[in-house]
Amino acid sequence: MPRQFRLLDRRVLRVTGLAMLLGAGVAGVASVLIALIALVTNLAFFGRLGIEDSSPADHHLGPWVVLIPVVGGLVVGAMARWGSRAIRGHGIPEAMEQVLLNESRIPPRMTWLKPVSSAIAIGTGGPFGAEGPIIATGGALGSLLGQLLHVTADERKTLLAAGAAAGMSAVFAAPVAAVLLSIELLLFERRARSLIPVALAAVVGTGVRYLFAGEGPMFPIPAVAAPDLPAIGAYLLLGAMLGVVSVWITRLTYAIEDGFARLPIHWMWWPALGGLVVGVVGYFQPLTLGVGYGNISGVLSGEFGVAAMAALCVFKLLSWSVALGSGTSGGTLAPLFTIGGALGGVAGAGLVAVAPWLHVDPRMAALVCMAAIFAGASRAFLTSVVFAFETTHQVHGLIPLLGACAAAYLVSGLMMHNTIMTEKIARRGVRVPSEYAADHLDQIAVGDACSRDVVTLQAGRSLGDVRAWLGSGAAAFKHQGFPVVDANGNVLGVVTRRNLLDAQRSDDTRVSALIGRPVLGVREDHSLREAADHMVEADVGRLVVFSRGEPQRMVGILTRGDLLAAHARRLRQARESTRHLGGKATG
Template sequence: MPQRSSLVEPRVLLLCLVAVVLGVCAAFIAQLLVSLISLVTNAAFFGRWSTQDASPAAHQLGAWVIVVPVVGGLVVGLMARWGSRAIRGHGIPEAMEQVLLNESKIPARITFLKPVSSAVAIGTGGPFGAEGPIIATGGALGSFLGQLLHVTGDERKVLLAAGAAGGMTAIFGSPVAAVILTVELLLFELRPRSLIPVAMAVVAAAGVRYATVGTEPVFAMPYVDEPGLVALACYVLLGAAIGLVSVGVTRAVYAIEDAFAKLPVHWMWWPAIGGVVVGVVGYFAPLTLGVGYTNIEDIVAGHFAVGALAFLCVMKFISWSIALGSGTSGGTLAPLFTIGGALGALAGFGMVAIAPGLGIDPRIAGLVGMAAIFAGASRALLTSVVFAFETTQQAHGLLPLLGGCAAAYLVSALAMRNTIMTEKIARRGVRVPTEYAADYLEQVLVRDAATRDVVSLRTSDELGEVRRLLASGRTEYQHQGFPVVDDAGVVRGVVTRRGLLDPAEPNIRRIGDMRLRPPVVVHEHHSLREAADHMVAEDIGRLVVVGVDAPHPLVGILTRGDILSAHRKRLKGAREGGRHIRIREAIRRYTG
């Protein structure tokens, strides 16, 4: 008899405890990474030994600034060649691949190689954010602890997600968005047994951040008025346009990556080659160097003029896309937010100039652009909305964010199959889940799918009479196994066709006196998911279905075919929905 599934098990308490420790550790590692980036930045651009926050844009190196990203790229290439190739990229796709293919097992060396390589790449001017590396580092730490504790693959996945979410929370102070990010991009499920530990981890990480950094929003934004109906519609249209841009950005990044793959040099040298572009762009546009979180804050605060916005947007895209395509180590969130925010603010200024009476606020437009480009590029819709809200704490921007990100998501889903997070691993033949629906088999009970008109044998039946029935050719006696019940209808065992035809057994023998197999049974109130898992565990293709009430009388038989047939209703509904869509399309074409 299979155990009834439950929402959570007592073992989740252990996962929660480990997740809290992970959240605290990830928070301190995130702060350490930020300090390490500042240390490299100060050393590379200002020649001083300090962990104080410093922007590469304030350097006084002149044309020598071109050399700094090249040196950083060379160091990262060497680390990838002789340390681990897994440090290349922006972190999240690599974590997704380990979750999907390797039971969430990440090599322990990634825990320190990834943050160090990212600190070198970003600290020497790489146009990346720290969020991707710290998500990857926190995930690697969670995976490492999971391997030490010898937990199951599913539990290790939860710990990986808890570490990643804790790291993101510590960087941005966005605990809710961090939880949603793990659901949309790492867990590929929404179950209490995985959601609760991750939530505990981000609460712990947020507590550390509040105690050490404070509770101020990362991207401080002035108060904005609530948008009217027309303005809201404009923000939705803006989100759709940004969604189209996100498609172009994604394709451009991978086209550049493909171009690097055609170079007649080892991939170890690619980050240095990309560093040349980063340095040249940084010479003309210093604001493109480094993480650029202050750029995002200035965009949503309305501190940029139109010309400066356009220049920053173009130059940041050139620098980031080529650097990312070269395979160096760094994140994608901050560059995407900069590009999308600048585009949104530009569109907002344009709408104000054309139609000042619409009530458009360029700051909200920038906020929508910032979130919409990430929603379109990653398809992490809810993450994008909640993240933009938590990092600015602008309640009046929430509805424009929801509409704009939904529109961007729609356009992106219609225009491209994979995302900036999944394209790389999809090319390797990995199928990434994109929809998280309730398990259909959990919704169907065994009693609704089992075959009830089943032939059973009684313990009092003589073997000779049963053999005559088997030889009669009647369809109902052509099965390979039969349940055996007593005179009260209670199942006593199962006998196979082979056992019934065994010549060593005399015809006068009673079925109840034969050697019966213990029945593998399931209650009629079990779900088909529980029944299917029971079949796999017992390595059989059919289950005896019994009633819930004692003495548990025989109800029927459940086969693998019955489980497959249960999907017919679901498939029928999907086909009818598709047929209705096709009918509407035909009517539209006919009416012009």
């Protein structure tokens, strides 16, 4: 008899404890990585030892600055060739692939290769944020912990997601957004047994971040006023526009990656070529170099003029897309936020000039476009909304954020099948879940789907008699398996038609002699999901169904065909609903 599903069990306590310890460890690693990026930045651009925060934009190297990203690209290319190719890119697609195909087993060497390569790439001017590598490193540490300990594949996935959430929380102090990111891009589920450990890991990661960086928002900006109805409408249109932009950016990035793939040189040299573009762009527009979190704050605060924001948007897009397409190690979040925020600031200023009656605030426009571009590119819709709120603490931004991100998601979903996170692994044949719905089989009780018209065989009946009965056609058209009962009606087991017609058995053999295993059953109050899992584990095609109130009384039999019939009803209902709406069923 299968165990009925329980929302939580005691193993969750163990996984939660591990996740919280992991959260503290990942937050510490995040601090080390940020310090390492600062160390490389100070060495590369200022020729000094130190981990104080500094921006590559403040360098005094002149044209020599062009060579710094090239050197970084050479080092990263060598690390990728002789270390692991998985360090290339922003790391989230690779983590998704390991979750979907490899039971969340990330190679242990990634726990140091990814952060070190990212620190070198970003520290030498790479136009990336530190959050992507930290998320990937946190996931790798969670996976490693799950591989070292005796946990299930689902628990290892939970630890991977907990590490990633703790990493994001440690950078941005956005624990709710970090949990949502884990759900939308890594867990592919929303279950209490995974949600609780991930959430508490994010809380711990945020708490440790507070110790090092304080409790203020990541992007502090002056308070914005609550928008009125015309402004909300304008922000919705901006969100839809950013949905289109996010699709173009995704296609541009992968087109550049495809272009590098056609080059007649080994891929280890591609990051150096990408670094050359980064260096040239950085020479003319220094703000594109490095992490650039200050740029996001400046855009959201309204400190940049329209020309400065337009230049930052264009040049950051050029530098980042080429660098990412070249296969260097870096992230996508901060560059997309910079591009979207700058574009939103420009669009907001334009609306103020041409349509002041809309009451658009350029700072709010920058905020909603920052979130909308990520929502459109990644389809992490809820993550985008909550992230923008948590990193700015702007309560009045929630309604515009919700509308703009929904509009961007809608437009992106209609225009593009895959996302910037999934395109790479989809090209390798990996199917990535994009929607989460309640398990249809989990909603149906066995008693509502099983066959009640059960034909049984008496244990003492001879095989010859049963064969003659089958040959008469009385049951041949319907049943493939038959419960065997004793004189008192108790079920002893199940025999199949193949067993009964086996030519090696003589006609004098009793039916009871054909029973090869104890009866496998399920109660009528079990779900079809529990019954299906029991079938798979026991490698059988049918289960005897027993009464809920009288566990010894058989009330029916459940077959694989009954499971398929339940799905057929779901598909039929979906087709009928779609037919009434005049659309096309998607299943």
